[in-house]
Amino acid sequence: MNYIASNKLRSLASISIILLMASCSSSDSALRPVANGGTSGDKKVINAALRAEAKLIRSDYKPGELTELCNTSIKNTKQALDQVAAIPAEQRTIDNTLLALEKISADFTDEVSPLTFMGYVSTDEAISAEGSNCESAVGQFSVDIYTRRDLYQSFVNAVARNADEARLLKVTKDSFEKNGLKLSDEILAQVRQLKAQLAEKETQFSTNLNIDKTSVVFSADELAGLPADYIASLKKTDNGGLIVTTKESDYPLVMQNAVNAETRRKMMLAYLSRGTQTNNSKLLSEAVSLRSKIASLMGYKNWADYKTDGRMAQNGANVLNFLNGLKSKLAVRDQSDLAKLLAFKKELDPSATVLNQSDISYLSYQLQKRDFSLDNEKIREYFPADVVISGLFKVYSEMLGLRFEEVKDAKVWSPDVHLYEIHNAVDDQLIAYFYADFFPRAGKYGHAAAFPLISGRVIGENGAYSLPVASIVANLNPPLNGKPSLLAHDDVVTMFHEFGHIMHQTLTRAPYATLSGSSVAQDFVEAPSQMLENWPWSANILNSLSGHYLDHSKKLPADLLEKMIAAREFNQGYNYTKQLLYALYDMTLHTAGSELQDVNQIYLDLYKQIIGVEPLAGQQFPASFGHLMGGYDAGYYGYLWSEVYAQDMFSMFPSDNLMNPIVGYRYRKIILEKGNQTEALDLLKEFLNREPNADAFFRKLHIQPDDQPPK
Numbered sequence: 266m267n268y269i270a271s272n273k274l275r276s277l278a279s280i281s282i283i284l285l286m287a288s289c290s291s292s293d294s295a296l297r298p299v300a301n302g303g304t305s306g307d308k309k310v311i312n313a314a315l316r317a318e319a320k321l322i323r324s325d326y327k328p329g330e331l332t333e334l335c336n337t338s339i340k341n342t343k344q345a346l347d348q349v350a351a352i353p354a355e356q357r358t359i360d361n362t363l364l365a366l367e368k369i370s371a372d373f374t375d376e377v378s379p380l381t382f383m384g385y386v387s388t389d390e391a392i393s394a395e396g397s398n399c400e401s402a403v404g405q406f407s408v409d410i411y412t413r414r415d416l417y418q419s420f421v422n423a424v425a426r427n428a429d430e431a432r433l434l435k436v437t438k439d440s441f442e443k444n445g446l447k448l449s450d451e452i453l454a455q456v457r458q459l460k461a462q463l464a465e466k467e468t469q470f471s472t473n474l475n476i477d478k479t480s481v482v483f484s485a486d487e488l489a490g491l492p493a494d495y496i497a498s499l500k501k502t503d504n505g506g507l508i509v510t511t512k513e514s515d516y517p518l519v520m521q522n523a524v525n526a527e528t529r530r531k532m533m534l535a536y537l538s539r540g541t542q543t544n545n546s547k548l549l550s551e552a553v554s555l556r557s558k559i560a561s562l563m564g565y566k567n568w569a570d571y572k573t574d575g576r577m578a579q580n581g582a583n584v585l586n587f588l589n590g591l592k593s594k595l596a597v598r599d600q601s602d603l604a605k606l607l608a609f610k611k612e613l614d615p616s617a618t619v620l621n622q623s624d625i626s627y628l629s630y631q632l633q634k635r636d637f638s639l640d641n642e643k644i645r646e647y648f649p650a651d652v653v654i655s656g657l658f659k660v661y662s663e664m665l666g667l668r669f670e671e672v673k674d675a676k677v678w679s680p681d682v683h684l685y686e687i688h689n690a691v692d693d694q695l696i697a698y699f700y701a702d703f704f705p706r707a708g709k710y711g712h713a714a715a716f717p718l719i720s721g722r723v724i725g726e727n728g729a730y731s732l733p734v735a736s737i738v739a740n741l742n743p744p745l746n747g748k749p750s751l752l753a754h755d756d757v758v759t760m761f762h763e764f765g766h767i768m769h770q771t772l773t774r775a776p777y778a779t780l781s782g783s784s785v786a787q788d789f790v791e792a793p794s795q796m797l798e799n800w801p802w803s804a805n806i807l808n809s810l811s812g813h814y815l816d817h818s819k820k821l822p823a824d825l826l827e828k829m830i831a832a833r834e835f836n837q838g839y840n841y842t843k844q845l846l847y848a849l850y851d852m853t854l855h856t857a858g859s860e861l862q863d864v865n866q867i868y869l870d871l872y873k874q875i876i877g878v879e880p881l882a883g884q885q886f887p888a889s890f891g892h893l894m895g896g897y898d899a900g901y902y903g904y905l906w907s908e909v910y911a912q913d914m915f916s917m918f919p920s921d922n923l924m925n926p927i928v929g930y931r932y933r934k935i936i937l938e939k940g941n942q943t944e945a946l947d948l949l950k951e952f953l954n955r956e957p958n959a960d961a962f963f964r965k966l967h968i969q970p971d972d973q974p975p976k
C-alpha cells in the first residue's frame with residue numbers, strides 16, 4: 266500500500282496560470298460547508314476559466330522528448346537556484362530567498378512529476394524507460410540541492426512575517442540541516458565519512474542476504490502435511506534428499522503445513538540463521554555504533570532522536586513512551602491468542618504442555634483453516650469493479666462534500682484510464698483533478714499507489730490557487746471467463762486506502778507546495794489512509810460498495826460479513842505484539858550509546874519478554890532483519906504509530922454513519938486541507954478536540970480499559 270512521493274523536492278509547475286478568483290479561504294474555521302456565493306452562471310464562467318488553465322498531464326512524447334524536457338528542467342532549475350544563492354547578503358529578503366526557492370522547487374516538481382510518472386504507467390516501453398531515467402536524475406539533483414551550503418546560507422536568516430512563512434522556513438531549514446549544513450566544514454566532513462561507512466555496512470548486509478543460499482534437506486516423510494505436487498517440485502540431492510530453501514516460495518509453506526514439529530524447528534532455525542555465515546549481526550552492531558556517532562556529531566543524543574526530529578514523534582523518548590504504553594494492554598490479547606493456540610496444540614497432541622516459537626505459524630494457519638476459512642471466490646462475486654468504484658466515489662463525495670465528474674474525451678495514457686474533476690458539492694467550484702488507472706497492463710507499475718502530479722499552492726498575487734492533480738494506480742482483476750472484473754475484499758480495502766491518499770493530495774489548500782497535500786510527517790502520512798480502511802468493513806458502507814455481479818441489488822450478506830470480520834480478528838493480538846517487538850527492538854538499539862552491542866542477545870531477551878514464549882535456541886534473527894539496515898532504522902514504530910492514530914481519528918465518525926458529512930467536513934478542513942501547515946500532532950488534537958490516545962485501537966482489539974495481562 267504505497268504512497269509514492271515521487272517529488273523529493275516538495276513543490277509545483279510553471280506559473281503561467283492566473284486564475285480568475287481566489288479559492289475559498291484555507292483559514293475557514295467555522296468548519297461548516299459554506300457556499301461561496303455567486304450565481305450558478307458565474308460558477309460556470311469561473312469553472313470554464315479554471316479548466317482552461319488547468320495543468321493536465323501529457324503522455325504523447327516523441328522519442329527523446331521526455332528526456333530533453335527533464336534535462337532542461339533540471340538545467341533551468343539549477344540556474345534559478347544559483348541566482349538565489351548569488352544574491353549578496355545585504356540584499357537578501359524573505360521574498361528573494363526562501364519564497365523564491367520555494368517557487369523554484371515547486372515549479373520544478375510540477376514539471377518533472379508528470380515526466381517521472383511515465384516510468385510507472387506509460388504504454389510505450391521507450392517512454393517508460395525515459396521516465397525512470399528522469400526519476401533517477403531528479404533524485405540525484407535533489408540530493409545535490411539539499412547539501413548546498415550556499416543555498417542554505419541564502420535563506421537561513423530570513424524573517425518570517427506570518428505563521429505560514431514561519432512554518433515554511435522551519436520545514437525548509439530542517440531539510441537542509443538534516444544533511445548537516447548547520448555544522449562546521451570540519452565536523453560535516455567527519456559526518457560524511459561516517460555516513461559513507463554506514464552505507465557500506467548497510468549495502469553489505471543486504472547483499473549478504475540476497476546471495477544467502479541457506480537451505481535444509483528433508484526426507485519425504487519429514488515433509489508430511491505439505492501438498493504432494495509441492496514435494497514433487499523440490500530439487501533433490503544426489504542421495505535423493507529434498508532441498509527446501511529459506512526463500513518466500515518455501516519457508517511459509519513449510520512452517521504452516523509441516524505436521525512434524527522437528528521439521529518446523531529445523532526449518533525455522535535455518536531461516537533465522539540466514540546471514541550468520543557472513544557475520545550480518547556484526548555488521549548491524551557496527552552500523553548501530555556508527556549511527557550513534559553520527560547522531561552525536563549532528564548534535565543529537567542518539568540516532569532515534571536524529572531520525573525522528575521533524576516527524577510527528579519528535580524524539581526517541583516519545584516513541585519509547587508510546588510503545589511502552591501499548592505493552593501491557595497488548596500482552597492481554599497476545600496471551601489470549603497464544604492460549605488458544607496452545608489449547609489447539611493439546612487437541613492435536615494431548616501430551617503437549619508448551620507452545621514453541623516454531624509451532625506458532627503452523628497452529629495459527631491450521632486453526633484459521635478449521636474455524637475461520639472463507640470462500641474468497643464467493644466473496645468476490647459481490648464486488649464487481651464497476652459497483653465498487655461507483656460506490657467508492659459516492660462514499661467519498663458524500664462524506665467530504667464533493668462531486669466527481671468524469672471528463673469525457675480526456676487525453677490519457679491508455680484507453681482504460683479516466684480523468685475526473687473534483688468539485689465542491691456546495692457551490693460546484695472546480696477544485697482539483699484525478700486520474701483513475703485501475704487495470705493491469707504490460708509494463709505498468711505492479712502495485713496500488715497514489716501519485717501526486719501537480720501540487721496545491723497559491724499561484725497568484727491575488728491568492729489564486731492551483732488545481733492539484735493526482736493519479737490513483739491499481740491492478741484490479743481484469744474481466745475473465747465471461748465474468749466482469751471481480752475484486753477480492755482486500756482489493757476493496759486497498760482502493761479505500763489509496764483513494765484516501767488521493768484526497769489528501771488533491772483537497773489541500775495550504776499556500777506552499779512544501780506544506781501542501783500529503784507532504785506531511787513521514788510517521789503521519791499513512792494514518793489518514795489507514796483510517797479509511799475501516800470503511801469497507803461497515804455494513805452500511807458495504808451496501809453502497811457491493812452488489813452481486815448477476816444482480817446488483819443483492820448486497821454482501823450479513824452473515825458473510827460477520828465471518829469476514831471474525832477471520833480478520835483472528836490472532837490480531839499476537840500479530841500486533843510482533844510489530845511491537847520489532848519496534849521496541851529497533852528503538853532499544855537506536856537509543857543506546859556508540860559501544861558495540863550484542864544485538865542478538867538484546868533481541869532474544871525482548872522476544873521472551875514481549876511475546877511471552879521461549880525463543881527458538883540457536884537463532885540469530887537480527888542477522889536477517891533487513892528493515893534495520895534498509896531504511897526503517899528508528900522507523901519501525903511507524904506502523905503501530907499510524908495505526909493507533911488512525912483508529913483514534915476513526916472514533917470521531919459515528920459507527921452507524923461513516924458518511925456523516927459534518928464529521929467528514931471537519932476531517933476535510935482540519936486534516937486534508939491543512940496538509941503540513943501545522944504539526945501533525947496539533948492537527949490531530951484539533952480534529953479530536955483532545956489529546957490523542959490508544960483507546961480506540963485497544964477497543965478494536967477487544968481489550969477493555971481495566972484488562973491486565975495474566976501473570
Ligand SMILES: [Zn+2]
Pocket residue numbers: 266267268762766791794
Ligand atoms: Zn498508503
